[in-house]
Amino acid sequence: MRTHRLDETALPVATDPRQYARVVARAHDAVVSGCRPAVSPRQLIVESWHRARSQGVNPDHGAESRPVSAGEVERRRVTCGITDDALLVLRGGLVPAAESGGHIVVIVDVEGRVLWRDGHPGVFRQADRLGFVEGACWLENTVGTNAIGTALVEGVPVQVQSAEHYVRSHHAWTCAAAPIRDPRDGLLLGAVDVSGPAGTMHPSTLALVRAVAGLAEAKLRDAHRTRLDRLRAVAAPLLAKIDGQALVVDPNGWVAASTGLPPMDRIALPDRLDSQEAWLPAFGACSLEPLPEGILLRPCAPDAPSAARVVVDVRRSGRPALTVHRTSGNWTYRLSGRHAEILLDLAENRAGRTAAELAEQLFGDRTRTITVRAEMSRLRKRFGDLLDHRPYRFLADLDVTAVR
Template sequence: MPGPGLPEPAVAPGQDPRKYARLMSAVYDATMAGSRAPARPRGVIWDSWQRLIAKGLRPDRRTPPVATASTVEQLRQDSGLTSVVDEVSRSLSALISTGDSIFALADAEGRVLWRSGTPKVLVNADKLGFVEGAHWAETTVGTNALGTALVSQRAVQVFCAEHYNRSQHPWTCAAAPIRDPGTGRVLGVIDVTGPAATVHPATLALIDTVARLAESQLRERRDQSLNRLRVVAAPMLARIGSPALAVDAEGWVAAVNSVPAQSRILLPPDIAPGHTWVPSLGMCDVEPLPGGWLFRLVKDETEPAIVHVMLDLRSSAAPALEMVGQFGSWQHDISLRHAEILLILAVHAEGRSAPDLAADLYNDPTRTGAVRVEMSRLRKQFAGIVVGRPYRFADSTVIEVRYPPDRSELLAPSVAPAIRAIRASQGTGCDHVL
């Protein structure tokens, strides 16, 4: 038996997989019929079966619900896993290069967000419903490595009739959860699925190792992000001369000045520039930073600071966003798409709904999924500057747009209908939107 904390393979080294498959088939049939089984499955499998039997889940074929492509893209952005997809895929390339197995990466809810494999094996997976956007939670499709790993919070291998759903018996799968290195919260799960004949005791240990490497990569990226934030924030904290600190978008502390040392603070869910009450700090004046926030401890009667945001569109090749706060400024290059969105919001101070922006950008008000993906990216990068419902600049910001001398050259590569309309409008120089 493996030691404490080690992943337990479905078929132990030296065990005959075919003999074990026959035994599990008999155990499965007896258990599902309510009869006396010749043996009892492994603990992780038995616990899963009992959960599903208690819920009344039928063991016959169940087709998982599948999200739309635009929803999948939004889920990818929200998963926190985009930065490790390529590395995880490379680490498992030898395992899936044989053409028998599929690699998948799912989010914390068990929704398959990325999938790769040879065309032949992907076609077989399609028939099973194991596709991008499919919800493979345990309560949706029964005992399977991906869903059961999320419930048990550990690496799991499922072989043949250990699956609760009969249609999955020809398969074997192994999966391991990926946790946020700071909080320990499960972000998602790595899964490798293939024909039952491909089962191997070492597969589970390999996938578990790759999951730990992904967590290490996430930790390294967070440290790099904090270091970049620290470079911007440190001079500001020095100028403030009073208790203050800088944190990233998740509340991890990058730099402090005259504030008790702590690694993380709990950010208010509706955080925005201006006055904000923070339980561990009290009343604070909040300014956005690239990838985070600057908190300055203040008295209740202090007037909140106004944040000045300058959208520099004088060069189509290098649009930029500059924020000027009470204690310093920072500038960040932005993509063409983000420049388009920010300009549209600057022109429409009252705000734009997702269908409005879809029409503005794509001339198609139904493309709200694509809009929400872009807004999610933008709001993560520039937290607090843009708020939602409708999308608009925060009330505590003053927006300045710097146009090129020739309005016809405004964001020249853009073909968005709204940008074309702004190009055709009259005026040069700087416009302000409050």
């Protein structure tokens, strides 16, 4: 997994858009023909072109994909995880500028389906001719390189200018999109995009989209804190009656309150909690008791850990996961992009890595050991019985598999 710097996700400063478009168009023709271009555009764009080509996307008109029904769009609006408050921030922050600038604002879910569309009516008509309508899929495997689909793959804000689009019929457009993540687990909920004719896009559009997406995520965090506060009010009288160790968490493992335990923000929970007991990485076997909007966990008497098989799976773009299989039960923990990179590297290098070696692998800079140590500290808090240090590695008795 390669992490792109933010300065790779937009056009370089002071770039002449028209000259750049001519250079990129020649490079595009070479790549879709299976040749090596004389001059390559940004690395992020080249990688996306190769993905689209390998997925069989037609460079002239994209892949066949019909929009879902209006009823399905409405169902996805309700279940996508983008709350009404977050939606108000996205629309309020972007639609006025889009209407005055001759652009449209598009919000998609994690599967790239267009759920909302606002902005300039004249641009709507142009978008309709491209099939850029509510219910349409705008993933890379359908329409090739574009800001929405590429932002969902890379997990970072992306601007795609003119001929950088893989499908030629989109070369008259420029788009800028930023992913929207769920603050509870870091998973992608979707993306917000501003699109319009290539000649009307302002260089600061990507920065604006990124900032407004950040404000929407802040609204989601506020809503999460409110739910935790409600759960904390339920937890306090329960924990006051308990001797020993116990904690109350929400369904994503965020800790509302605890007793007899050191402070912690979050614990890893199994994908399914359908029994009265579960094995958790930080505590071993625990009893479970459902609460309104949460779970009461009580560690049981310690016992010998069962044999474990660990799978680091990064096949699904934007949804990497760590799965642990034990005789006492299985669980899956969704990973951030950075944590997925680290665990994937450790899974493929069982002898382990020093902080400097991980810094070189992640950032191309061996001096960034403070950042590495901070990330490893977070990982070891969650997966303390899986990871060792000096060097950093998975414990030797684990059966570890990396799946790309």
